[in-house]
Amino acid sequence: MTEKAEKIGVSLGKSSLSVARRVSVAPMMDYTDRHCRYFLRLLSPNTLLYTEMLTSAALVRGDGARLLTYDNAEHPVALQLGGSDPKELAVAAKMGEDVGYDEINLNCGCPSDRVQSGRFGACLMGEPELVAECVSAMRAVVSVPVTVKCRIGIEPMPQAADEYEFLRNFIATVHAAGCDVFVVHARKAILKGLSPKENREIPPLKYHVAAALRAEFPKLTFVLNGGIKTVAEVQTHLQTFDGVMIGREAYSNPYLLAQLEQAVFDPSWSLPARELVIQQYADYVRTRLAEGHRLRSMVKHVQGLYAGLPRVRSWRRYLSEGAGQPTAGADLLLDALRIVQAA
Numbered sequence: 001m002t003e004k005a006e007k008i009g010v011s012l013g014k015s016s017l018s019v020a021r022r023v024s025v026a027p028m029m030d031y032t033d034r035h036c037r038y039f040l041r042l043l044s045p046n047t048l049l050y051t052e053m054l055t056s057a058a059l060v061r062g063d064g065a066r067l068l069t070y071d072n073a074e075h076p077v078a079l080q081l082g083g084s085d086p087k088e089l090a091v092a093a094k095m096g097e098d099v100g101y102d103e104i105n106l107n108c109g110c111p112s113d114r115v116q117s118g119r120f121g122a123c124l125m126g127e128p129e130l131v132a133e134c135v136s137a138m139r140a141v142v143s144v145p146v147t148v149k150c151r152i153g154i155e156p157m158p159q160a161a162d163e164y165e166f167l168r169n170f171i172a173t174v175h176a177a178g179c180d181v182f183v184v185h186a187r188k189a190i191l192k193g194l195s196p197k198e199n200r201e202i203p204p205l206k207y208h209v210a211a212a213l214r215a216e217f218p219k220l221t222f223v224l225n226g227g228i229k230t231v232a233e234v235q236t237h238l239q240t241f242d243g244v245m246i247g248r249e250a251y252s253n254p255y256l257l258a259q260l261e262q263a264v265f266d267p268s269w270s271l272p273a274r275e276l277v278i279q280q281y282a283d284y285v286r287t288r289l290a291e292g293h294r295l296r297s298m299v300k301h302v303q304g305l306y307a308g309l310p311r312v313r314s315w316r317r318y319l320s321e322g323a324g325q326p327t328a329g330a331d332l333l334l335d336a337l338r339i340v341q342a343a
Helices: 004-008 034-043 056-061 064-068 086-098 113-117 121-126 127-141 161-174 207-216 231-237 248-252 253-263 274-290 295-303 311-323 333-341
Strands: 024-025 049-052 076-082 105-109 146-155 180-190 222-226 241-246
Touching: 004 241, 024 253, 024 274, 034 049, 034 231, 034 253, 034 274, 056 076, 056 086, 064 086, 076 086, 076 146, 086 105, 086 113, 086 127, 086 311, 105 127, 121 127, 121 146, 127 146, 127 161, 161 207, 180 207, 207 222, 231 241, 248 253, 253 333, 274 295, 274 333, 295 311, 295 333, 311 333
Parallel strands: 024 049, 024 241, 049 076, 076 105, 105 146, 146 180, 180 222, 222 241
Antiparallel strands: none
16 A cells, blocks of 8 residues: 555555446535435445546545545445646546546536536537546556546537537547547537536436447447436447446435445345345444544435335435434434335
8 A cells, every 4th residue: 555545544455457337326516425325335336436536626626535535345346537737637546546447437527617617528529629638638648547537529519510519529629639439428518508417417318319420430448428318228328339338327326336236246136125235334334433523424325226016205305304413323314214114
């Protein structure tokens, strides 16, 4: 373990140059923190997990040690970076590799005003040469894969051009810098007038556009993202794409990941009992509480575990209200099991 890793306090796993991408969980701000990722890993041994987007500035000039901390059980886990300064991104990428992340991903898909004001996220699709420079700078200092997450386009476009040609040029330019893996959210990003939530719902999904890329660049790896919610949909898209990335559905219905583990990775794998998952997560929560982490920030991630089953509203309410009690601890999770077990 490196001196830097010891300072950050992680137990390093081996970063793999060949990351399995058949199923992954999208990087989601305020959702896929270290606690969420640990919980999701209990449901699926092989799903590739992503951090929330972390800005290169926050890592390089802020508390990078705290922000990069994760648990060794999270592997395979990728670090998503936001930024547009090639030198700063290179430093941040190296920090991520040094502590054992399996992949470095550059965010070129987030449409929020705050992200745009920092000149990163989806607006970077309008500057493919800059993205290529960023990718090249990161690849020069790390041996783990450097990948890009993008949309199928942006609006307004920086110049009058055919929409597909704009997307094709972005992929070709960034690939020329050494990026072989693209996670494509099959919606355009509307840079003005829509909130991030609206940008996930209003622009129409155009899977055929992403499929056209897959056909035109057969040697590249394309992972499809956007609106995918069921095992059947995943299996259908895997006939065209190298992988599928699940977003909000993995949070609101996390047991889907267990079902995908069985359907996609290993048909002989036994689905875990939800109660056992909660018992294992309670042990984790107990350890993190002793380190000073807040109960509410950990309990919130399990509220969707019983989605679609009886008494799920009572389950969620009990956890939400109980996590705010000053004397509450990890046993809150175990106590909550009585609600769903009585159903």
